[in-house]
Amino acid sequence: MTRISRREFAAGVAAAAALTGFAPVVLGQARARARVVVVGGGFGGATTAKYLRMLDRNLQVTLIEPSQTFYTCPFSNLVLGGLRPLQSIAHNYNAMRTKHGVNVVHSTATRVDPAKKTVTLANGQTLQYDKLVLSPGVDFKWGAIAGYDGKAAQLLPHAWKAGPQTTLLRRQLEAMKDGGTFIIACPADPFRCPPGPYERVSMIAHYFKTKKPKSKILILDAKDNFSKQGLFMGGWKALYDGMIEWVPLSKDGKVVKVDPKTKQLECELGAKHKGDVVNIVPPQKAGAIAMAAGVNQGDWCPINPATFESTKQKDIHVIGDASIAAPMPKSGFSASSQGKVVAAAIVAMLQGKEPSAPSFANTCYSVVGPDYGISVANVYVVKDGKMAVAPGGGVSPAQADAAFRKAEARYAESWYKANAAEVWG
Amino acid sequence: MKRLLLVAASIALAASVAPVHAQQADGRLLALSCLNCHGPGGKSPGEIPSIAGKSEDWLKTTLVDFRDGKRTGAASTVMTRLAKGYTDAEIDALAKYIATLK
Numbered sequence: 036m037t038r039i040s041r042r043e044f045a046a047g048v049a050a051a052a053a054l055t056g057f058a059p060v061v062l063g064q065a066r067a068r069a070r071v072v073v074v075g076g077g078f079g080g081a082t083t084a085k086y087l088r089m090l091d092r093n094l095q096v097t098l099i100e101p102s103q104t105f106y107t108c109p110f111s112n113l114v115l116g117g118l119r120p121l122q123s124i125a126h127n128y129n130a131m132r133t134k135h136g137v138n139v140v141h142s143t144a145t146r147v148d149p150a151k152k153t154v155t156l157a158n159g160q161t162l163q164y165d166k167l168v169l170s171p172g173v174d175f176k177w178g179a180i181a182g183y184d185g186k187a188a189q190l191l192p193h194a195w196k197a198g199p200q201t202t203l204l205r206r207q208l209e210a211m212k213d214g215g216t217f218i219i220a221c222p223a224d225p226f227r228c229p230p231g232p233y234e235r236v237s238m239i240a241h242y243f244k245t246k247k248p249k250s251k252i253l254i255l256d257a258k259d260n261f262s263k264q265g266l267f268m269g270g271w272k273a274l275y276d277g278m279i280e281w282v283p284l285s286k287d288g289k290v291v292k293v294d295p296k297t298k299q300l301e302c303e304l305g306a307k308h309k310g311d312v313v314n315i316v317p318p319q320k321a322g323a324i325a326m327a328a329g330v331n332q333g334d335w336c337p338i339n340p341a342t343f344e345s346t347k348q349k350d351i352h353v354i355g356d357a358s359i360a361a362p363m364p365k366s367g368f369s370a371s372s373q374g375k376v377v378a379a380a381i382v383a384m385l386q387g388k389e390p391s392a393p394s395f396a397n398t399c400y401s402v403v404g405p406d407y408g409i410s411v412a413n414v415y416v417v418k419d420g421k422m423a424v425a426p427g428g429g430v431s432p433a434q435a436d437a438a439f440r441k442a443e444a445r446y447a448e449s450w451y452k453a454n455a456a457e458v459w460g
Numbered sequence: 461m462k463r464l465l466l467v468a469a470s471i472a473l474a475a476s477v478a479p480v481h482a483q484q485a486d487g488r489l490l491a492l493s494c495l496n497c498h499g500p501g502g503k504s505p506g507e508i509p510s511i512a513g514k515s516e517d518w519l520k521t522t523l524v525d526f527r528d529g530k531r532t533g534a535a536s537t538v539m540t541r542l543a544k545g546y547t548d549a550e551i552d553a554l555a556k557y558i559a560t561l562k
Contacts, residue, residue, distance in 0.1 A: 086492070368496055371496055372492075372493050372496065375489070375492040375493065376489065376492075379486075379488075379489050379492075391484075391486035391489045392484075392485070392486065392489075393489070394489060394490045394493065394550070395493065396493035396494075396496075396542065396545075398496070398497055398538050398542070410537065410538050412538035412541045412542050413541075413542075413545065414493075414542055414545025414546065415545075416545075425544075425545030425546070426544050426545055427527070427541050427542065427543065427544020427545045428541050428542065428544065428545055429541050431537070435534075436534070438534040439534045439537070441534075442534040442535055442537055443537050445506075445507045446497075446506075446507060446508050446537055446538075448506055448507070449497070449504060449505070449506025449507045449508040450496075450497050450506075450508065452499075452505040452506045453495070453496060453497050453498060453499040453500075453504060453505055453506065453508065454496050454497075456499060456500050456505055457495050457496050457499065457500050458496075460500060
């Protein structure tokens with residue numbers, strides 16, 4: 036079906052009238068330009084908004100994002116390690132407006148009416164949509180660890196949404212005495228950025244090694260294995276031998292209670308730990324708007340993996356961390372890859388066409404040291420209606436030489452630049 | 461008229477050798493994931509090589525070599541793993557589409 040804008044339609048009617056000499060009668064309802072509303076300006080949402088416009092210039096695309104500046108979680112660990120300034124992971128929406136013609140509204144989506152197909156914003160606006168894409172990322176399950184809520188996070192930062200929290204944790208690390216202990220509490224799966232806590236440990240270990248070499252790192256983990264585990268542990272042995280201790284779930288690593296004032300943590304079976312700087316990565320769930328729209332099932336949102344359309348509400352697509360897309364991890368790269376597939380699927384669906392067979396990818400680098408990078412890379416396909424890992428893929432070789440690790444550290448930098456340009460540029 | 465016949469003949473030919481169906485590999489859609497590392501339009505802003513401006517033959521050979529383990533070493537990093545995730549038809553479609561990026 037060809038779609039024409041109101042203006043084109045009006046011009047066409049006027050031209051027809053001029054040709055025939057008759058005043059136009061109602062020629063049927065003009066089909067307005069299709070409206071797509073995208074909620075969330077992170078990797079998933081920003082990619083979707085941009086690609087919707089790149090694939091179909093006739094679409095009206097509105098992107099809802101409360102922040103003027105978006106700080107990426109990827110590379111926020113490098114800020115913590117002192118390898119780069121916070122400003123280097125800041126992105127804005129100028130290109131989204133000027134280059135791609137996306138209508139960016141800096142507000143928070145608070146309500147969705149799937150029957151009326153409207154989104155209500157905190158600024159009072161109500162937007163009509165033909166297709167809605169929710170890419171809200173994660174919210175924290177405050178209180179899941181007793182004593183840990185938004186207020187406690189001002190003393191024991193999560194730094195799992197980058198920005199002021201990243202700065203807060205960095206300042207605490209800078210203020211810590213040499214010989215102090217940094218504790219990080221890691222959640223059970225699933226959560227945003229599975230290798231993230233361990234890259235963070237690596238980057239903080241790098242900072243300690245260069246500035247505070249007598250300091251220690253304690254990882255209290257609510258699980259018994261983690262992403263790229265062998266590679267991280269190999270890297271820690273090579274670069275930070277003796278500095279890092281990992282306590283898994285089975286050794287009473289699951290933190291169940293915190294006292295923000297004394298920085299004391301209590302584990303499931305009673306072990307107590309006290310740190311000089313404490314970082315809690317809290318258990319997570321889909322962002323609030325997913326719950327408000329009724330597209331969640333428990334903490335996350337079930338989708339049809341071919342189009343990422345919600346299995347619970349028609350014409351609402353949920354992508355990124357909020358969606359149930361396993362075995363794809365909850366990563367920025369995954370969200371962006373999903374955003375591209377969803378943009379193409381929406382363009383096809385609005386034109387009454389069958390979407391192409393989807394193909395997704397995820398490539399995540401982790402920086403263990405300035406010259407020591409590791410990665411995980413996979414292609415994903417939909418098989419028998421389910422998301423599946425394509426053949427191949429996996430993590431960096433366990434026995435790679437120094438040149439390989441160095442190449443991956445350099446590629447990580449390049450990967451970040453490319454992603455930033457691809458998503459916000 | 462002659463031209464019309466030619467067009468009609470080529471359409472018939474295309475239809476006979478390559479039946480179009482919804483699940484055919486969509487080179488553009490496949491290639492979009494590549495750009496998150498290789499940069500917008502296939503032009504890399506960093507040390508990862510650009511893929512824009514390469515010939516279809518070069519792209520196809522390189523992807524197949526990554527997949528089959530003939531191209532390894534420090535610089536190949538993730539590509540030896542990723543290339544195994546694509547079928548022959550998908551590699552053809554990828555190479556064909558990426559070759560249009562200038």
